[in-house]
Amino acid sequence: MKVADLPLPEALRSQYRAHGIEALYPPQEACVRAGIFEGKNLLCAIPTASGKTLVAEMVMHRHIVDGGMCLYIVPLKALATEKYEDFSGKGVKVGVATGDLDRKDTYLGKNDIVVATSEKVDSLLRNAAPWLSRITLLVVDECHLIASPDRGATLEMVIAKLRHRNPAMQVIALSATVGNPGALAGWLDAELVTSEWRPVDLREGVFCNGTIHFEGHEREVPAKSKNDDLNLCLDTVAEGGQCLVFVSSRRNAEAFAKRAAGGLKLTEPALDKAADDIEREASTDLGKTLALCVRKGAAFHHAGLSAAERKVVEDAFRTGAIRVISSTPTLAAGLNLPARRVVIRDYLRFGDGGMAPIPVGEYKQMAGRAGRPHLDPYGEAVLIAKSESACQDLFEAYIAAPPEEVTSQCNSENALRTHVLSLIATRFVQSRGEVLSFMGETYYAYEHQGLRSTIHETVDRVIDWLVDTEMAVEFGDHLEATEYGDMVSRLYVDPRSAEAIVAALRNAPAYTDFGLLELICETPDMLTLYLRKDDPEILHRFLGDHEEELWTVVPYGSDELEAFYSSVKTAMLLSEWSEEVTEAMICEHFNVGPGDIHNKVETAVWLIHAASRLAYLFNRPLAKPVAELGTRLKYGIKKELLPLIRLRGIGRVRSRRLFDMGMTTPEEIRAAGVRRIAPILGEKIAAKVIAQIEGKEISDDTPAGDEVVETKIERRQTTLFAFEGNHGE
Structure with a gap:
């Protein structure tokens, strides 16, 4: 299917031609055939780098031509900035909203596209931002995060509130890791497009005793050092590729970057410039250590770095100067930093009960970074086994396994406490019955059709607590927020x-x-x-x-x-x-x-x-x-x-x-x-x-x-x- 044949504004088609985008990938074509230009809802569950964002962008421009306004929800502030930059400069007005959580941000209504985190959109709903009623298209990136224990309830409630407020609004949900896409698509009344197609072939394997074991073939890796993880990186760099190495902690990320720098020992002007940029701003030993690693071709990436340091690392990796990044799982959460080989070194992570295996979905997010479109002939995702007996176990536990099912987090009393208060304060609901009626529009209710649910008891306990704390008052069947409750909701605090x-x-x-x-x-x-x-x-x-x-x-x-x-x-x-x-x-x-x-x-x-x-x-x-x-x-x-x-x-x-x-x-x-x-x-x-x-x-x-x-x-x-x-x- 040719881009020229799609119902897009000429300015956008020209932009795509300038970037060499003449035809759609097969999954993108499937989305078009599913009716995205006819206003149908869509759940696009396809691999990373298969063009999900382009699908959303095309539909957003179609809405804008028709006088609509689009909201693009992302999980991370850094990802919001990245998407803002991606969508800008294409003939439409783009705004980004990630800041203060108690403002209406009325100025955002002047934009055609607003990119925001789910928490920011929830805050805008609580503060009655007037432009939200004009949204005709909602795009939800990384929609599998509905299952996140910390933030999933907020994302789910935001989607439910926006659909309740704007019933004619089109919804496009995007994810590479949904174990039960049919259920999520059913809740969204959406067409479902799934695919395993990728623009760059992904080979998933397990490394043990000097060999990567892929399904159907093996690959020997030269032992240039005594460390398996470093050998995997040096092997890729030697053939012109780049590596991402995922480890379990910041300390491990920093330690590996030092070893990688010692193994690479590169000397290049681009690396010197990146290192100088970091040193110029660095006021801590962490920044100085990072600069030393970058100067030799390696880097580490985690939340302890300043925003300026992270940006230098990301930019230098995208241009190919930095060859190896070792990272905690933050990089797998959506930032666009693909590499020829992704090494998942640490598949155990410390939690409340000690060391535990990472979820399959998290592995899939990491593995999905393998393979740079138009740059790499293939991508490799490699787990490192501690022993030969662990090889088959890792194949079965991660490579052959589907990602976990997306389950609602909305029956948590702590989560519901803040969301029920916001429903009452914004007058979405005005009685216990209306609270339950609204909860019937959530993914939680869709999941529990025909099953026993305790949501009634949870809602009653939450409302009783809100009344006891004088955040809400109840007169007969009528519920209303007090001045205190209204302020708490608008301030966006628990x-x-x-x-x-x-x-x-x-x-x-x-x-x-x-x-x-x-x-x-x-x-x-x-x-x-x-x-x-x-x-x-x-x-x-x-x-x-x-x-x-x-x-x-x-x-x-x-x-x-x-x-x-x-x-x-x-x-x-x-x-x-x-x-x-x-x-x-x-x-x-x-x-x-x-x-x-x-x-x-x-x-x-x-x-x-x-x-x-x-x-x-x-x-x-x-x-x-x-x-x-x-x-x-x-x-x-x-x-x-x-x-x-x-x-x-x-x-x-x-x-x-x-x-x-x-x-x-x-x-x-x-x-x-x-x-x-x-x-x-x-x-x-x-x-x-x-x-x-x-x-x-x-x-x-x-x-x-x-x-x-x-x-x-x-x-x-x-x-x-x-x-x-x-x-x-």
């Missing part, structure tokens, strides 16, 4: 977090910054740092000096004490950031990376913002100091810099330099004049700052221009790596 914050606000003996920081670190919304072996003793001593600052009580039980210590440790990190401790020192103190600091700060700023809003309802005198701590934490500054940080173009570094030179207020900066502050800010920024002050155009919380780079808090390109944890171990 109702349990809100209850903990409100209880502390009401009962706090006196305001302390550390008391608030430790409190928010105990909430379900904060992913806390892991404890190391020596941490409990250090934390015990710290609490001896600071226990009077706490808003919570030190628990007695061992499990509760461990969780408490984790929250205290996380609060200590946040406290250091707000006291202007350098990024390098924080990384050393807490054994974290720059990306971890960003993730913790971003979450804490959001929770403190929520606490400041709740304080207006329950303890108004605390609202101001809480909000001030939020601003300090956002920019990583001491309280004395608050008057300066409100000036546009002034951030963490510049405000400190001005303050240390005796300019502690905007008035003192104005008195100093452009000539005196220009050496610190530069002539242009200095003039603009003076103009702001003279024109009294100082905002309460204006983004700091210089600190987007200087503090490494780059909000547009960060990734929600919540599933990886802090150390990936």
